[in-house]
Amino acid sequence: MAVSKSPADSTPAAGGGQPRTGRRPGENSTRAAILKAARELFAELGFAGTSTRAIARKAGVDPALVHHFFGNKEGVFAAAVRETVSTDTVLDKLPETAGENLAEELLRAFLGLWEERETAEAMVALYRTAVAANSTTNLLHDAGMAPLIERIAKLIGGRDAKARATMVCSQLIGVALLRYVLRLEPLASMSLPRFIRYSAPAVRATLSGEIAPAR
Amino acid sequence: MAVSKSPADSTPAAGGGQPRTGRRPGENSTRAAILKAARELFAELGFAGTSTRAIARKAGVDPALVHHFFGNKEGVFAAAVRETVSTDTVLDKLPETAGENLAEELLRAFLGLWEERETAEAMVALYRTAVAANSTTNLLHDAGMAPLIERIAKLIGGRDAKARATMVCSQLIGVALLRYVLRLEPLASMSLPRFIRYSAPAVRATLSGEIAPAR
DNA sequence: GTCTATATGATGATAGAC
DNA sequence: GTCTATCATCATATAGAC
Numbered sequence: 310m311a312v313s314k315s316p317a318d319s320t321p322a323a324g325g326g327q328p329r330t331g332r333r334p335g336e337n338s339t340r341a342a343i344l345k346a347a348r349e350l351f352a353e354l355g356f357a358g359t360s361t362r363a364i365a366r367k368a369g370v371d372p373a374l375v376h377h378f379f380g381n382k383e384g385v386f387a388a389a390v391r392e393t394v395s396t397d398t399v400l401d402k403l404p405e406t407a408g409e410n411l412a413e414e415l416l417r418a419f420l421g422l423w424e425e426r427e428t429a430e431a432m433v434a435l436y437r438t439a440v441a442a443n444s445t446t447n448l449l450h451d452a453g454m455a456p457l458i459e460r461i462a463k464l465i466g467g468r469d470a471k472a473r474a475t476m477v478c479s480q481l482i483g484v485a486l487l488r489y490v491l492r493l494e495p496l497a498s499m500s501l502p503r504f505i506r507y508s509a510p511a512v513r514a515t516l517s518g519e520i521a522p523a524r
Numbered sequence: 525m526a527v528s529k530s531p532a533d534s535t536p537a538a539g540g541g542q543p544r545t546g547r548r549p550g551e552n553s554t555r556a557a558i559l560k561a562a563r564e565l566f567a568e569l570g571f572a573g574t575s576t577r578a579i580a581r582k583a584g585v586d587p588a589l590v591h592h593f594f595g596n597k598e599g600v601f602a603a604a605v606r607e608t609v610s611t612d613t614v615l616d617k618l619p620e621t622a623g624e625n626l627a628e629e630l631l632r633a634f635l636g637l638w639e640e641r642e643t644a645e646a647m648v649a650l651y652r653t654a655v656a657a658n659s660t661t662n663l664l665h666d667a668g669m670a671p672l673i674e675r676i677a678k679l680i681g682g683r684d685a686k687a688r689a690t691m692v693c694s695q696l697i698g699v700a701l702l703r704y705v706l707r708l709e710p711l712a713s714m715s716l717p718r719f720i721r722y723s724a725p726a727v728r729a730t731l732s733g734e735i736a737p738a739r
Numbered sequence: 740g741t742c743t744a745t746a747t748g749a750t751g752a753t754a755g756a757c
Numbered sequence: 758g759t760c761t762a763t764c765a766t767c768a769t770a771t772a773g774a775c
Contacts, residue, residue: 339740355656357572360768371742376770439706440655441570446706472710476722479711483698491654491661495687496694507691511726554758575750586760591752743774750767757760 351434396453566649611668627728
């Protein structure tokens with residue numbers, strides 16, 4: 310399974326040069342309805358637990374349309390994730406140089422992805438699917454984690470920057486998973502600023518060089 | 525789904541009083557074979573991705589035997605997890621009072637569960653299933669997390685001990701998930717002592733009172 | 740674009756013979 | 758304890774009429 314693949318996404322490219330014979334906007338409501346239903350179901354039940362029939366039922370459309378628009382179940386999933394969340398927005402919010410509050414800035418930028426309903430649904434679906442099985446584990450890494458790790462490594466520098474950056478990234482994933490996916494209390498009900506205050510010391514400790522040398 | 529439930533576990537109680545007509549030991553090899561296959565498959569493919577037929581196939585037994593011994597799919601899962609991992613061993617390894625190296629001791633005790641093959645399989649299966657869907661989220665909390673949180677809270681004390689203990693616990697879960705379930709590099713390939721060195725600063729920072737007050 | 744009809748196969752579970 | 762046979766249901770996916 311690869312999110313970047315879309316076997317039969319039959320939506321015509323909206324950015325074609327000639328605007329004259331283009332499709333009228335707002336016309337394609339069922340495709341959007343399918344995507345919305347898919348996002349919600351994948352977020353709640355995971356990839357394996359969601360059937361294309363259930364998606365069609367929830368969207369109020371015919372089951373065959375799901376395959377017509379997206380080819381297969383993976384296509385629906387990929388479209389639902391890809392068209393709602395763009396991890397570039399995280400990188401854009403990060404500072405160019407490491408300052409005093411890098412830990413807080415990292416947490417704010419990354420957790421921001423999870424604070425809006427639609428992107429949160431897509432992220433939850435992504436995490437659920439990535440954790441679900443051996444074969445889908447790399448979904449997380451592929452979906453924007455790699456550039457984030459590199460960026461953090463460049464920010465902190467030093468000898469084992471890559472390893473420490475991965476560790477930081479693992480903490481970001483860990484806290485997001487517990488607050489937004491597992492909804493563990495009292496973390497889930499905290500306000501975002503308070504949650505960041507609780508998470509920041511751990512991230513800061515890892516960012517700084519308080520780690521024993523490799524050997 | 526509840527791990528503590530076992531709908532039709534038809535194994536006769538081995539500790540019955542009269543030894544005369546008891547079953548001979550070592551006789552029940554297929555039940556063990558089913559459990560072993562179940563553990564491996566649940567760990568690799570998750571709960572939803574594993575079929576009872578696949579378990580039977582891998583164990584080399586008839587599919588009907590799976591239901592005969594464990595009633596249903598949930599029964600197989602519950603037995604596979606319950607009979608291989610006991611979270612009490614984690615609590616037993618923890619110190620009575622908080623010392624200088626509490627962070628390391630916590631990590632060593634908890635991660636120890638994941639370093640042996642069979643228990644690791646059961647833990648991975650448990651985590652995969654817990655993360656997979658909304659309905660199974662509480663599996664993690666039920667499977668020994670609650671007493672661990674209370675124990676940590678008692679160890680660190682203070683006003684918001686419960687919240688900080690939960691945060692610590694969330695970090696334990698987070699690092700375990702990334703190293704053993706997602707197998708994110710370079711964390712997965714590190715030696716355990718080195719991994720603990722990398723994880724300890726974050727845990728220690730959360731354990732100590734470096735967190736801003738609630739409001 | 741939308742839907743009916745259907746091909747094809749896997750699934751969890753049960754009843755009952757040996 | 759073990760297996761055959763089977764039920765009822767669900768799944769993904771496709772072909773083709775309107």
